[in-house]
Amino acid sequence: GQQVQQSPASLVLQEGENAELQCNFSSTATQLQWFYQSPGGSLVSLLSNPSGTKHTGRLTSTTVTKERRSSLHISSSQTTDSGTYLCRANYNVLYFGSGTKLTVEP
Amino acid sequence: EAAVTQSPRNKVAVTGGKVTLSCNQTNNHNNMYWYRQDTGHGLRLIHYSYGAGSTEKGDIPDGYKASRPSQENFSLILELATPSQTSVYFCASGDGWGGSYEQYFGPGTRLTVL
Numbered sequence: 001g002q003q004v005q006q007s008p009a010s011l012v013l014q015e016g017e018n019a020e021l022q023c024n025f026s027s028t029a030t031q032l033q034w035f036y037q038s039p040g041g042s043l044v045s046l047l048s049n050p051s052g053t054k055h056t057g058r059l060t061s062t063t064v065t066k067e068r069r070s071s072l073h074i075s076s077s078q079t080t081d082s083g084t085y086l087c088r089a090n091y092n093v094l095y096f097g098s099g100t101k102l103t104v105e106p
Numbered sequence: 107e108a109a110v111t112q113s114p115r116n117k118v119a120v121t122g123g124k125v126t127l128s129c130n131q132t133n134n135h136n137n138m139y140w141y142r143q144d145t146g147h148g149l150r151l152i153h154y155s156y157g158a159g160s161t162e163k164g165d166i167p168d169g170y171k172a173s174r175p176s177q178e179n180f181s182l183i184l185e186l187a188t189p190s191q192t193s194v195y196f197c198a199s200g201d202g203w204g205g206s207y208e209q210y211f212g213p214g215t216r217l218t219v220l
Binding site: 042 | 139141146147148149150151154164165194196198200202207208209210211213214
């Protein structure tokens with residue numbers, strides 16, 4: 001939706017490179033969360049990061065609420081990381097961004 | 107493991123026909139959601155529900171109705187399907203605590219309206 005903007009729209013990497021995905025939201029948003037959608041379409045939650053920095057495996061998310069942005073950093077990308085990464089914000093109604101399509105080539 | 111199932115997984119309908127998409131969750135979540143996903147638009151919220159008997163309009167409710175007869179089941183109804191409703195539809199259940207709000211998604215239903 002308009003309330004959540006993601007960039008870039010698409011990204012192509014070589015295996016082993018790092019990825020940086022961006023999500024921008026309005027000031028009233030809460031409960032920032034990142035999701036992964038596989039090429040087959042299934043959606044899973046990656047991590048919730050309303051503020052600060054969170055880590056899980058090779059993923060690091062940093063949310064700076066004052067600047068209304070959240071980033072998702074994927075280190076040492078693998079071909080299995082290919083898919084679409086969606087950012088979701090809560091404005092009392094849950095809004096998703098349009099996603100970043102990541103392609104990791106061997 | 108949280109589970110959200112959808113049926114049918116694929117559907118071809120004719121313009122003007124009635125289509126019902128069903129969703130079942132075994133997570134005992136109060137909240138359930140229907141989204142559609144089209145290229146370039148991410149997930150757009152159609153209807154959601156806070157519990158049995160409740161339905162609320164999301165971002166794009168026109169042309170859709172919803173029904174929540176029980177905690178487990180949430181249906182999306184297209185009374186008069188149109189080709190513009192060709193899309194992939196996702197159902198989700200959700201619950202929140204602290205600063206997090208978890209959603210669990212079904213596998214999606216691909217709807218084609220001819």
